[in-house]
Amino acid sequence: MTEKFDAIVVGAGPAGNAAAYTLASAGLKVLQLERGETPGTKNVQGAILYSDALERIIPDFRNEAPLERHIIEQRMWVLDDDSAIGTSYRSEAFSSDRPNRYTILRAPFDRWFSEKVRAAGALVICETTVTELLQEGGRVVGVRTDREEGDIYADVVILADGVNSLLARKAGFHGELDPRNVALAVKEIHFLPEETLQGRFNIKGSEGVVIEIAGAVTHGMVGTAFLYTNRESITLGIGCLLSDFKKTRVPPYALLEELKQHPAIAPLIEGGEMKEYAAHLIPEGGYKAIPKLYGEGWMIVGDSAGLVNAAHREGSNLAMTSGRIAAETVIALHGKGLPCSQENLAVYRAALDESFVMKDLKKYRELPEVLHGNPHFFSVYPKLFNRAAHTMLTVDGEDKHSKEKTVRRSFVEQRSLLGLMGDAYRMWRATR
Amino acid sequence: MHIVVCIKQVPDSAQIRVHPVTNTIMRQGVPAIINPFDLFAIEEALQLKDRYGARVTVLTMGPPQAEVALRKAVAYGADEMVLLTDRAFAGADTLATSYALAQAIRKLGEEEPVDLVLTGKQTIDGDTAQVGPGIARRLDLQLLTYVSAITDLDPGGKTIEVQRRSEGGVQVIRTRLPALVTVLEGGSTIRFATMPNMFRAERQPVQQWNREQAGIDDVGKIGLKGSPTVVSKIFTPRAGNRRAKMIGAEMGSAGEVASAVLDLLGSEHPRFARELGLAAP
C-alpha cells in the first residue's frame, strides 16, 4: 500500500492505547494494529488500575471507563501450609471522589480505551498481526502485516506488542528472554453474588479489597499470589519465575489449586463459580533487563520494553506512562518538522528517566538478583514468621520470656545470626 | 451486475454464558458476529464479483451496532453498506423483516437494478429460514434455496445455474435472473481480508436508512405491528426417560455383543428385523 502514516502503533494494550490516543488527539495521522479480534481479547492482568497514569491521558476517565471497585483496603499475607500472618491498611480517605486505584476487567476496559482511541481519530485495525518491521538503510520505515498488500509505512513505529516482543527480537533490538527475568502467572475469576462478596470483605457499594500473598504456596519459588475483588467476582492468581517453574517442574495450575484450598483463602471464594482461566507472562527482570528503548524510526513501550515494577505489581501504569511519553516525543518532533531519528528520539529515554517509571525501576534494580540468590526469602521466612506468631499467640502457661527465646532460637537455628543480618542488609540494599 | 447480500448480526451462540448466580442468559459481553451461514453467502457474492464483475451491496436490518457486521463484509470485499435502522422496525418477526428488506432492495434497485439477492440458508438465532423466501415472494424473484454452489451465471443472458441440496441428492437448476439464492454452509470459506479493504471498511460511511428512507409507508407491515407471530411458550423439551438397556461388555467378542444387539432390536421392532432379513424370533 502506498498510504503513509505519521506513526504506527503495534498493539492495543494499555501502552499502545495510551500512545495512539495521545498521538491522535494531537492531530497526527495514526494507524494502530492489533492481532486480537477486538482489543483486550488476548490480554491478561490482575487487574489493578492506577488512576494517576490514566488521568494524565484521559482526565475524566472515571465517568466512562468500565471500573469494577475502588480499593479502600490492602492486605498483605504471608502463608504457611495452614496459617497466615499479615498486615493490612484500610482508609476511608481512599473513597474520595477521585479514588487512587481500581480493580478492572481487562477485556471491557481495553475495549473502552480502544473506542477512545478511535474517537480521537486513529485508524484502528484489529485481527491483524504485524509480522516484521520494514527497514531501509538501518532505519525502520514501516511494518509488514499478515494481510495481502499489507506493508504500511510511517515516520515512526511504536512497539507496544507486550512481553516477549517477537518483533523487537526479530529486528535485533532484544535478545532472547531470559527465563530468570520473566514470571509466568495464572489466574481465575470466580463469580459471587454482590452481597455475599460485600459481606465477606466487609465493604459496601463499590468499595474493594486487594490481598497480596506470599509464602508456602509458591513452594519456595520466587513468586507471589493475589486476590482482588471485582463487582461480582473475585480474581485469584499466582505467578512465579519461569526459571523456577522449570527447576521444580510444578505445574502452575497446581499452585493455583493449592492456593484455592488454603484455609485462609478457601472461605473467601467458597460457593463462587469459576468463569475464566488465563495464563500470561510478566517481564520481571527490572531495570537491568531493560533493552534499548529507541532507535532510527522506532521506540519500545510497556511490557515489550520490560517496564514492570514487580515488587509493587505495577505494570499497566508504567505501560501507559511510557506510551504517553513516547507519543509526546513524536508530537514535539512533528511540530518542529524534525525526523524521528535515533538522536531526536533520545528525548523519550531522557523523559522516562525523569519519571517515576525509571526512578522506581532503578530503586529496585538489585531486587531480582537478590531474590534469585536467596530462595529462603520465599521458603524459610514465611514458616518462621508464622511459627513465631503461633508461639506468641498461644496461651499455655509458658511465660512470655521463654516464648520469645523459643522464637529467637528458631530464627537463629534456621538462618544463623550472620545469615539474618546478611538477609536484612541484602533486602535493604535491594529496595533502598 | 448488482448483487445484494442480506446479512444479520447475531450473538455468537458458542460464547453465550449463563450467569452463574441469576441463571439468566448473559447478553453483555457476548460477542456479536455475522450469522455464520451469511459468510458463505458473502463469499459466493465475492466470487461472482471476481469472475464476472459486480457491485456487491450488503444490507442488514438491526440496531446501530449492526454496522460492525456490515463493515466486516466490506473488509472481505463488498462495495457498499446499507443499514436499516429505526425504532419502528423493532420486534419484527420473519414476515415483517422480509417486508422491510424487500422494500429496501426495491429502493436499491432504483439506483441500479438488482440481479441477484443472496442470503445464508438460515440464522443461528432464529433458525427459521423464512426471510429469504419471504423477500423472493415479495419481489417476484426466482427462489433457489439450500444452494451448495453457483456453477454458472450469464450476466448478459441473465441466467443462473446452481446446485441445490435436496432430500434425495443434488439438483442442478438453471433459471433466469433476477433470483434469490439462500446459500448452504460448506462451500468456500470466507476469504482473508486484504489490508486496503480493512482500511476501507473502517473509513467508508455506512448508509443508514430509517423507515421513510427505505421507502416504507405502511407502518402496519413492519416492526411489532407487522408481526403476527406469537411466541406462546419457550421451554426445553423434556428428555425421554425410557430405560436404557446395557448389553454387557463382559460378554466377550464384538461379534457376540453385536448379535445380542440385533436380537434385542428384533424382539422390540419386528418390522425392522423383517426388513433387515433377520430371522424373526
Ligand SMILES: Cc1cc2nc3c(=O)[nH]c(=O)nc-3n(C[C@H](O)[C@H](O)[C@H](O)COP(=O)(O)OP(=O)(O)OC[C@H]3O[C@@H](n4cnc5c(N)ncnc54)[C@H](O)[C@@H]3O)c2cc1C
Ligand atoms: C496475572 C497478571 C496480573 C497483573 N496484574 C497487574 C496489576 O494488577 N496492575 C498492573 O498495573 N499491572 C498488572 N500486570 C501487568 C500488566 O498486565 C502489564 O504490564 C500491561 O498489560 C502491559 O501493557 P502493554 O500494553 O505493554 O502490553 P499488553 O497488555 O500485553 O498488550 C500488548 C498488545 O499487543 C498485541 N500484539 C502483540 N504482538 C502483536 C503483533 N505482532 N501484531 C499486532 N498486535 C500484537 C497483543 O495482542 C496485545 O493486545 C499483571 C500481569 C499479569 C500477567
